[in-house]
Amino acid sequence: MIEATGVTKSFKRVRAVDNVSFTLEEGDSLALWGSNGAGKTTLIRCLLGVFPCKGQVKINGIDVRRKGKHARSLVGYVPQELAFHDDARLGASMLFFARLRRVDPSRAVESLERVGLTGHEHKRVRDLSGGMKQRLALAIALIADPPIVVLDEPTSNLDSVGRGEVVEALRQLRSSGKTIVFASHRPDEVVSLARRVLIMEQGRVVRDTTPAALWPDDAPVVTMRLHINGNREQAAATLLREAGHAVHLNRSGLLVSVERHRKAEPISVLAGASIEVRDFEVLDDLPLGERSPDEIVISKNMKEALT
Amino acid sequence: MSTMSMQTDQDQSVPKMQTPQMPGSHLTLARGVLAFAGREFRDAVSSKWFLLYTVAFSVLAIAVSFVSLAGSGAQGFAGFGRTAAGLLNLIMLIVPLMALTAGAGSVAGERERGTLLYLLAQPISRTELLLGKYLGLAVALCCSLCVGFGLSAAVLAWRAGGVGIGSFLMLVLFTCVLALSMLSVGILISVMSRRSGVATGLGLFCWLALVFLSDLGLMAGTVIFRLRVQEVFALAIINPLQAFKMGVIVNLNASLDVLGPVGMYASQTYGKALPWLLASVVVLWVLLPLMLAIVLFKRRKGI
Numbered sequence: 001m002i003e004a005t006g007v008t009k010s011f012k013r014v015r016a017v018d019n020v021s022f023t024l025e026e027g028d029s030l031a032l033w034g035s036n037g038a039g040k041t042t043l044i045r046c047l048l049g050v051f052p053c054k055g056q057v058k059i060n061g062i063d064v065r066r067k068g069k070h071a072r073s074l075v076g077y078v079p080q081e082l083a084f085h086d087d088a089r090l091g092a093s094m095l096f097f098a099r100l101r102r103v104d105p106s107r108a109v110e111s112l113e114r115v116g117l118t119g120h121e122h123k124r125v126r127d128l129s130g131g132m133k134q135r136l137a138l139a140i141a142l143i144a145d146p147p148i149v150v151l152d153e154p155t156s157n158l159d160s161v162g163r164g165e166v167v168e169a170l171r172q173l174r175s176s177g178k179t180i181v182f183a184s185h186r187p188d189e190v191v192s193l194a195r196r197v198l199i200m201e202q203g204r205v206v207r208d209t210t211p212a213a214l215w216p217d218d219a220p221v222v223t224m225r226l227h228i229n230g231n232r233e234q235a236a237a238t239l240l241r242e243a244g245h246a247v248h249l250n251r252s253g254l255l256v257s258v259e260r261h262r263k264a265e266p267i268s269v270l271a272g273a274s275i276e277v278r279d280f281e282v283l284d285d286l287p288l289g290e291r292s293p294d295e296i297v298i299s300k301n302m303k304e305a306l307t
Numbered sequence: 308m309s310t311m312s313m314q315t316d317q318d319q320s321v322p323k324m325q326t327p328q329m330p331g332s333h334l335t336l337a338r339g340v341l342a343f344a345g346r347e348f349r350d351a352v353s354s355k356w357f358l359l360y361t362v363a364f365s366v367l368a369i370a371v372s373f374v375s376l377a378g379s380g381a382q383g384f385a386g387f388g389r390t391a392a393g394l395l396n397l398i399m400l401i402v403p404l405m406a407l408t409a410g411a412g413s414v415a416g417e418r419e420r421g422t423l424l425y426l427l428a429q430p431i432s433r434t435e436l437l438l439g440k441y442l443g444l445a446v447a448l449c450c451s452l453c454v455g456f457g458l459s460a461a462v463l464a465w466r467a468g469g470v471g472i473g474s475f476l477m478l479v480l481f482t483c484v485l486a487l488s489m490l491s492v493g494i495l496i497s498v499m500s501r502r503s504g505v506a507t508g509l510g511l512f513c514w515l516a517l518v519f520l521s522d523l524g525l526m527a528g529t530v531i532f533r534l535r536v537q538e539v540f541a542l543a544i545i546n547p548l549q550a551f552k553m554g555v556i557v558n559l560n561a562s563l564d565v566l567g568p569v570g571m572y573a574s575q576t577y578g579k580a581l582p583w584l585l586a587s588v589v590v591l592w593v594l595l596p597l598m599l600a601i602v603l604f605k606r607r608k609g610i
Contacts, residue, residue, distance in 0.1 A: 011609075050427045052608055069335075073430035083421035085350065092349075099342040100429050102335070 001026050006055035007046050016042040018203040029180040031194035039203035040183035041080060044152050048077060076141030080152040082133045084125040090136060091121030101144040111139040131162030149173060151182040167192050187296060191215060199297060222284045226254040229276040236275045243269045248298045255298055339431045343439020351447035360405045364455035367397050372462040390463055391478055395555050398482050399548050403489045404514050406448055410493020411510030413440050416503040424610050433605045441494055449483045477558045485551045488592035495600040521546045536572045547592040554585035
């Protein structure tokens with residue numbers, strides 16, 4: 001169980017994490033979701049006690065600030081950037097972490113087997129592919145069979161095949177009863193792995209929700225991304241607002257939420273004012289991986305405003 | 308699908324959220340330190356810097372031994388004395404450089420590579436990490452020095468017999484303590500530096516200051532401020548290299564009179580306590596920077 005109360009971390013004048021509180025029960029899985037710079041990684045480092053921060057974090061009742069070493073013995077951690085000594089051999093690295101975690105060296109062999117890296121013990125870390133490094137990180141995280149696994153964007157450096165493998169492995173971990181906390185900005189991962197989602201923006205938790213509430217399968221309202229010709233986005237946004245649509249203008253285009261059966265309406269309104277729509281996409285029909293966290297949150301807010 | 312499919316033995320894999328019983332804190336501290344020390348030692352001995360310094364020190368130590376013995380034609384203790392005097396200058400030049408650069412690159416290098424964060428996310432304390440790195444590097448450095456000294460001793464034994472071996476062993480011991488003191492300073496620099504390049508640069512500046520600039524500064528200060536002899540002695544032994552040098556000369560049963568009025572003052576004032584005073588100064592240079600490094604590392608707000 002993880003209990004975070006008022007966790008705040010500042011770097012000089014920037015608040016990377018701002019008064020975050022949540023409780024996670026045993027066996028639960030939580031996604032920290034948001035754009036780059038939202039504070040997910042800093043929050044994870046605060047949870048691990050690597051960064052000293054204001055507020056309190058307790059892991060299984062142990063205060064991370066006071067007994068960080070003890071608390072971390074309950075957690076397996078997979079970092080975003082895989083940082084191993086490139087010259088080290090895989091087997092030697094595993095044995096080092098087994099010694100560090102005070103577990104029998106045979107656990108190193110078992111853990112490698114668990115992630116399918118048996119037979120690669122003599123390879124140097126620099127010779128491993130991105131996916132194999134990620135699996136090595138997972139093997140190290142699981143070497144002492146900790147009840148909690150914390151992952152920071154575990155698939156960010158992987159191709160789609162590697163991503164699928166890691167997600168599948170994590171899904172099995174979840175079903176085996178491990179408590180999982182992971183940061184991600186990939187909606188497909190969140191839907192696959194999380195029971196709860198904390199949406200973060202500028203260091204704050206803006207919503208504590210579930211994947212099903214965030215991405216319903218049968219939404220009556222959809223959000224479209226319109227690409228306008230001739231730098232006329234601002235005029236188009238004003239026009240659509242006047243026509244009663246929920247509109248949001250950002251760098252990637254103009255977002256408009258409409259009822260599913262009225263998708264053509266915004267385009268007609270703009271055509272009537274001689275504003276040409278170069279292209280459009282229905283966000284809800286795109287694969288989850290092709291939507292940015294910002295767009296999903298904005299879309300959700302706009303839909304709620306409409307309904 | 309995959310090579311990654313997990314074994315799902317429900318009986319084994321369902322975690323129990325019980326707080327693990329941690330063994331006694333001193334025992335866990337020692338285990339953590341030893342785990343890091345082992346890795347640091349292996350990394351050090353397989354690195355190019357270690358090989359380069361070991362070869363350089365060994366070759367120079369052998370050369371100094373041959374030249375000293377050949378130049379004097381001396382046998383026995385007289386030959387050893389000349390060799391030790393020659394080695395002393397070599398040690399004062401190379402050993403601080405080895406130790407400072409090794410220490411300076413240690414923590415800052417891990418920080419720059421991103422491995423420090425990963426290590427700190429493991430169930431270890433910052434003190435364990437730092438002490439482990441220190442211990443591993445210390446053993447590697449002492450091994451490197453022992454290779455050089457061992458070869459030099461072989462030359463001495465061959466050309467001058469085994470006379471003076473006790474003093475030679477004291478020289479080795481003193482040198483190892485000097486190396487540890489410089490390693491402590493290097494680790495302190497490393498803890499304070501974000502980048503390994505900056506840390507190495509600071510380490511080199513520190514080496515320059517201790518080896519050359521402090522002597523020049525002391526000479527200039529003596530003339531400008533008309534320092535008294537006891538003040539010059541006090542200022543001189545603040546520098547661990549000077550304390551080491553005087554300690555070795557005293558150990559060779561030579562009079563500190565060779566160092567002029569300051570040496571005479573030290574011999575007359577401190578007498579038999581002088582070797583202990585000088586050794587204490589070098590040992591303090593081992594302990595104080597290391598303790599300061601631990602305090603600073605624990606109080607860092609980031610990695």
